Amino acid sequence: MTQRSISDTRQERLDAILEYLLADQDASAQSLATRFGVSLMTAHRDLDELQRRGIIRKFRGGVSVQRTSTYEIAATLRRLVAVPQKRAIAAAAHQLVSPGQSVLLDDSTTAASMLDHLLDVEDLHIVTNYLPALSRIAADGRSALTAIGGTYDVGHESFLGVAAAASIRGLRVDTVFFSTSSADAHGTYHQEESIVAVKTEMIRSARRRVLLMDSSKLGGTSLHLVTDWSSIDHLVTDTAAPADLLDTLRSRGVAVTVVDPEESSYQPFSSDEENL
Known part of the structure; x- marks a missing residue:
């Protein structure tokens, strides 16, 4: 198969490198040079x-784009991971929102995907610390918007x-609609203290807490x-979630609520709420 040579701009090449690294975890600088x-x-x-x-993280002999128990990948990469699952989860989650309500979205790419649906909800007040979401909501102009300020983190875009x-x-x-980097039967986790502090306050601020994962x-x-x-x-979550954990x-x-990412339009696979 003929390989596509990307030479328009450096940014286009950087974007393509990210996609390539996600597909090939054994990529090296040499293989990238040959590929592009x-x-x-x-x-x-x-x-x-x-x-x-x-x-990304560089190390001797290679490069990594994978999250670990102590390292979270950047928002730029997270937007490219599990896209069908995130879209299905976002479509299901927005049905928990009614006109006239206030909702808080964290800086997860899954919560941001809800904007495809939330911006059509009448008289909605949206609160977020995620810069891409803030820009989109402000440009749309139909929803009331509260921006959470603080120190801007480039990697998280928040x-x-x-x-x-x-x-x-x-x-x-x-x-509040939020996500974390991992979860087990005991709770939810994240690698970074600064993220934990903000998510903890988000959870405390809401009457209802919805985890999107x-x-x-x-x-x-x-960690x-x-x-x-x-x-x-x-x-x-989606249909590949561990059944024993969901039962617990x-x-x-x-x-x-479990959704099937293969469905072209959202249909709930199963739900414990009658009004979803």
Whole structure:
């Protein structure tokens, strides 16, 4: 098969490199140079730039784009992972929202996917710290918008830190829609303290807490506990989620909605809420 040579702009090549790295975990600077028809030095410069942005990690002999228990991948990469699952989860989750409500969206790419549906909901007030979501909501102009300020984090494309946590602490919203990097029967987890502090305040600020999590994140742990399941009202996930974990959560009173990402239009696979 003829390989496509990307030479329009460096940014286009960087975007293509990210997709290539997601597909081939054994990629190296040399294989990237061959794949994109550039010199080895140029390939190293491209990888250095992606590392500078916090998107990848370089190490001797290779490069990694995988999350670990102590490292979360950047939002730029997260947008490219589990896309069908995230879209199905977002479509299901938006049905938990009614006109006139206030909703808080965290900086997860799954929560941001809800905007495809939320912007059509009348008289909605949306609160978020995620810059791409803020820009889209503001440009659309139909929803009331509250921006959570703080220190801007390039890798997460969101506002974090003490100021962000304090801003959230003064809010009371109807529902928070959030995600974390992993979850098991004991609770939900994230690799970074700064993220945990903000998500914890988001959970406290909401009357209803809805966790959006594709199946690839279920069954593992990360360095920091975000919350146990007693603070979560509803989980929306996909059909590949571990059945035993979902049964455990249901037994603890967590409503569980499972969606099929293969469906062209959203149909709930199963739900514990009659009004979904």
